[in-house]
Amino acid sequence: AQSVAQPEDQVNVAEGNPLTVKCTYSVSGNPYLFWYVQYPNRGLQFLLKYITGDNLVKGSYGFEAEFNKSQTSFHLKKPSALVSDSALYFCAVRRLATGGSYIPTFGRGTSLIVHP
Amino acid sequence: DVKVTQSSRYLVKRTGEKVFLECVQDMDHENMFWYRQDPGLGLRLIYFSYDVKMKEKGDIPEGYSVSREKKERFSLILESASTNQTSMYLCASSTAGGSYEQYFGPGTRLTVT
Numbered sequence: 001a002q003s004v005a006q007p008e009d010q011v012n013v014a015e016g017n018p019l020t021v022k023c024t025y026s027v028s029g030n031p032y033l034f035w036y037v038q039y040p041n042r043g044l045q046f047l048l049k050y051i052t053g054d055n056l057v058k059g060s061y062g063f064e065a066e067f068n069k070s071q072t073s074f075h076l077k078k079p080s081a082l083v084s085d086s087a088l089y090f091c092a093v094r095r096l097a098t099g100g101s102y103i104p105t106f107g108r109g110t111s112l113i114v115h116p
Numbered sequence: 117d118v119k120v121t122q123s124s125r126y127l128v129k130r131t132g133e134k135v136f137l138e139c140v141q142d143m144d145h146e147n148m149f150w151y152r153q154d155p156g157l158g159l160r161l162i163y164f165s166y167d168v169k170m171k172e173k174g175d176i177p178e179g180y181s182v183s184r185e186k187k188e189r190f191s192l193i194l195e196s197a198s199t200n201q202t203s204m205y206l207c208a209s210s211t212a213g214g215s216y217e218q219y220f221g222p223g224t225r226l227t228v229t
Contacts, residue, residue: 043220094214102214108158
């Protein structure tokens with residue numbers, strides 16, 4: 001079954017330090033991978049995606065993610081964290097539903113806390 | 117600016133009531149989705165629709181039904197609300213194909229007492 005795992009419930013980082021939020025995937029075939037962010041009391045917002053091509057994907061708000069096929073990982077990164085980056089982050093992978101449509105399946109989310 | 121709107125931000129209902137949650141998107145998207153979000157469980161797919169009047173069960177459809185009579189509108193129905201349906205409900209839409217990102221509404225926090 002297609003799935004993603006986010007091994008950390010929470011990540012703490014000091015403002016100005018680099019941050020990494022981890023995601024590993026399990027798919028058959030080529031993975032379509034996504035990152036979303038959820039700020040408090042808001043819906044999810046799309047950050048970036050990997051479909052094919054360059055393993056380093058750049059997205060919104062200075063975030064980037066590195067696709068690593070050998071490690072089946074798609075970690076989210078940012079060189080210098082901001083307090084305003086504090087939010088819930090979700091990794092997602094495309095899967096094939098019973099009826100033949102492609103839909104995303106989400107990880108459980110990682111809470112990122114950036115300390116001043 | 118693309119937009120997905122949900123009919124209510126907060127809703128309080130009694131056990132046994134029939135509850136309607138509505139979602140509207142203005143992007144002419146084929147796909148629409150209903151999720152519930154609970155702490156520690158992430159997003160779980162309840163139902164999705166890939167076309168008008170077409171629907172498919174997600175991972176947790178029990179106790180829910182949906183309706184999509186128009187392309188822009190997708191309704192979630194709780195036939196007889198129960199306390200274990202207290203949750204945050206998120207609607208999303210996307211272009212068909214699976215390689216396209218989803219756009220989410222702000223969510224409805226439903227409390228069933």
